[in-house]
Amino acid sequence: MSFKKLLTSAVGRxxxxxxxxxxxxxxxxxHVGLNLCVFANDGGEMFNQAxxxxxxxxxxxxxxxxxxxxxxxHIIQGxxxxxxxxSKRGVSYAKSYGNRGSKWYSRSMALLGTLILIFLVLHISNxxxxxxxxxxxxxxxxxxxxxxxxxxxxxxxIVIVYLLGLIxxxxxxxxxFQSAFRSxxxxxxxxxxxxxxxxxxxxxxxxxxxxxxxxSFYFGWLS
Amino acid sequence: MEHYxxxxxxxxxxxPGTNAQGGFKSYEVDNISSEMSFLEMFxxxxxxxxxxxxxxxxxxxxxxxxxxxACSMVIDGKPHGPWAKNTxxxxxxxxxxxxxxxxxxxxxxxxxxVIKDLMVDxxxxxxxxxxxxxxxxxxxxxxxxxxxxxxxxxxxxxxxAAACIGCGACVAAxxxxxxxxxxxxxxxxxxxxxxGDPERSTRVIEMVAQMDKEGFGSCTATGAxxxxxxxxxxxxxxxxxxxxxxxxxxxxxxx
Numbered sequence: 001m002s003f004k005k006l007l008t009s010a011v012g013r014x015x016x017x018x019x020x021x022x023x024x025x026x027x028x029x030x031h032v033g034l035n036l037c038v039f040a041n042d043g044g045e046m047f048n049q050a051x052x053x054x055x056x057x058x059x060x061x062x063x064x065x066x067x068x069x070x071x072x073x074h075i076i077q078g079x080x081x082x083x084x085x086x087s088k089r090g091v092s093y094a095k096s097y098g099n100r101g102s103k104w105y106s107r108s109m110a111l112l113g114t115l116i117l118i119f120l121v122l123h124i125s126n127x128x129x130x131x132x133x134x135x136x137x138x139x140x141x142x143x144x145x146x147x148x149x150x151x152x153x154x155x156x157x158i159v160i161v162y163l164l165g166l167i168x169x170x171x172x173x174x175x176x177f178q179s180a181f182r183s184x185x186x187x188x189x190x191x192x193x194x195x196x197x198x199x200x201x202x203x204x205x206x207x208x209x210x211x212x213x214x215x216s217f218y219f220g221w222l223s
Numbered sequence: 224m225e226h227y228x229x230x231x232x233x234x235x236x237x238x239p240g241t242n243a244q245g246g247f248k249s250y251e252v253d254n255i256s257s258e259m260s261f262l263e264m265f266x267x268x269x270x271x272x273x274x275x276x277x278x279x280x281x282x283x284x285x286x287x288x289x290x291x292x293a294c295s296m297v298i299d300g301k302p303h304g305p306w307a308k309n310t311x312x313x314x315x316x317x318x319x320x321x322x323x324x325x326x327x328x329x330x331x332x333x334x335x336x337v338i339k340d341l342m343v344d345x346x347x348x349x350x351x352x353x354x355x356x357x358x359x360x361x362x363x364x365x366x367x368x369x370x371x372x373x374x375x376x377x378x379x380x381x382x383x384a385a386a387c388i389g390c391g392a393c394v395a396a397x398x399x400x401x402x403x404x405x406x407x408x409x410x411x412x413x414x415x416x417x418x419g420d421p422e423r424s425t426r427v428i429e430m431v432a433q434m435d436k437e438g439f440g441s442c443t444a445t446g447a448x449x450x451x452x453x454x455x456x457x458x459x460x461x462x463x464x465x466x467x468x469x470x471x472x473x474x475x476x477x478x
Contacts, residue, residue: 002472002475002477003472005428005472006469006472009431009432009435009468010401010403010431010434010435010439010440010441010442011403011431011441011442011464011465011468012468012472013441014441014442014465015465015468015469081441084440084441085398085399085400085401085440085441085443086399087333088332088333088334088399088400088401088438088439088440089331089332089333089400090331090332090333091245091331092331093297093300093328093331094234094236094247094300094326094328095299095300095326095328096300097299097300097301100301100396100447100450100451101445101446101447101449101450101451102398102445102446102447102450103445103446106443106444106445106446107398107443107445109443175444179443179444181462182444182458182461182462182465183442183444183462183465184465184466184469185462185463185465185466185467185468185469185470186462186466187459187460187462187463187465187466188459189459192459192462
């Protein structure tokens with residue numbers, strides 16, 4: 001019963017969301033680091049080597065299963081929380097200023113998360129899925145992801161969808177980063193203030209770094 | 224401060240009983256003094272309704288000095304009205320202007336069913352307290368209050384959390400109708416003191432389980448509760464509740 005509480009109680013569900021959310025934050029750091037390899041400006045050599053390390057090696061491939069597992073837990077738990085929370089009011093207010101003191105993005109985490117999920121479907125079908133299919137889901141030969149990016153990001157609407165997805169990610173992180181620590185029980189105001197600052201910085205810097213890649217390909221900033 | 228009289232239009236939620244259909248009804252009130260409290264304004268209106276043979280508007284009130292937590296109503300979309308760190312009984316009519324239309328609704332949460340008009344049943348809070356908001360004490364003579372040394376910071380934080388009057392404004396303001404600020408305050412005031420230690424683990428687990436049973440939502444940490452709390456209970460109490468919960472679940476011997 002004890003561990004079940006971490007998955008099913010009103011507080012336990014938030015602890016799960018916070019823990020999986022922070023794992024996904026760590027993943028974002030790895031992902032953005034790999035992406036930055038395109039700015040070596042060497043025709044994608046360094047980037048393809050990094051991609052090969054992630055795709056052609058059992059250790060990251062096994063960790064990848066963990067990533068999908070935590071991502072799915074985060075999505076399912078988030079949707080259940082949103083449905084539960086929405087069912088608690090009954091009659092809604094005729095006039096509502098009850099949200100004073102709160103930011104719109106903190107009230108819209110489920111919406112922002114859903115937008116990120118829609119973006120992820122496109123993103124995974126652009127790169128991850130075709131590559132793994134090409135590999136036969138084992139350690140087979142990979143496709144040239146740098147060349148694929150060039151092709152993918154030459155299409156205007158795809159670049160726009162990526163930018164919109166990153167804006168949703170930025171606002172999701174703006175609240176989620178510091179809120180995750182609160183859900184895990186960080187109540188010391190010294191750390192809460194610090195984590196809010198770091199969270200805001202992370203929420204701006206990481207999506208901007210991600211956005212630089214499709215923009216660079218689209219506008220031909222890379223040689 | 225300049226005194227003035229007002230003519231106001233009130234749109235008040237009327238509902239004869241818990242399962243009855245409710246709706247807004249408009250009332251015009253005249254000669255409302257800027258120095259009246261919001262509840263006194265209702266008293267004036269109710270006197271008139273009684274004289275006219277109409278059913279007066281039911282609302283909860285007790286101390287009328289801002290410490291009992293009874294006067295629950297959402298005024299123009301804000302629990303306890305437009306003033307910060309304030310209860311409805313301490314809201315004065317000078318918060319409004321002549322000619323204003325004011326919408327008054329009960330707390331909205333399934334866990335707080337409407338009894339009548341603006342009165343809601345907040346016994347769910349009592350049951351959450353009964354589930355774990357208590358401490359063990361020895362019977363016999365009362366122990367010396369200062370027998371156990373407590374550091375100033377913990378004593379102050381516990382006192383600040385204990386200022387919660389259980390009015391339910393946090394639930395009313397929260398988009399999830401969550402009672403976490405209330406429970407966070409109640410868990411914190413005991414978790415911060417040595418007297419609360421014997422039931423430290425069972426308390427938080429039982430109180431959260433009871434909140435789930437009563438139908439309150441989870442916390443999204445938007446901060447709407449803290450902003451509306453008449454006693455300024457800090458949202459960090461919710462994080463402390465989360466910590467206590469995580470600790471209790473992980474250290475429990477239960478499989």
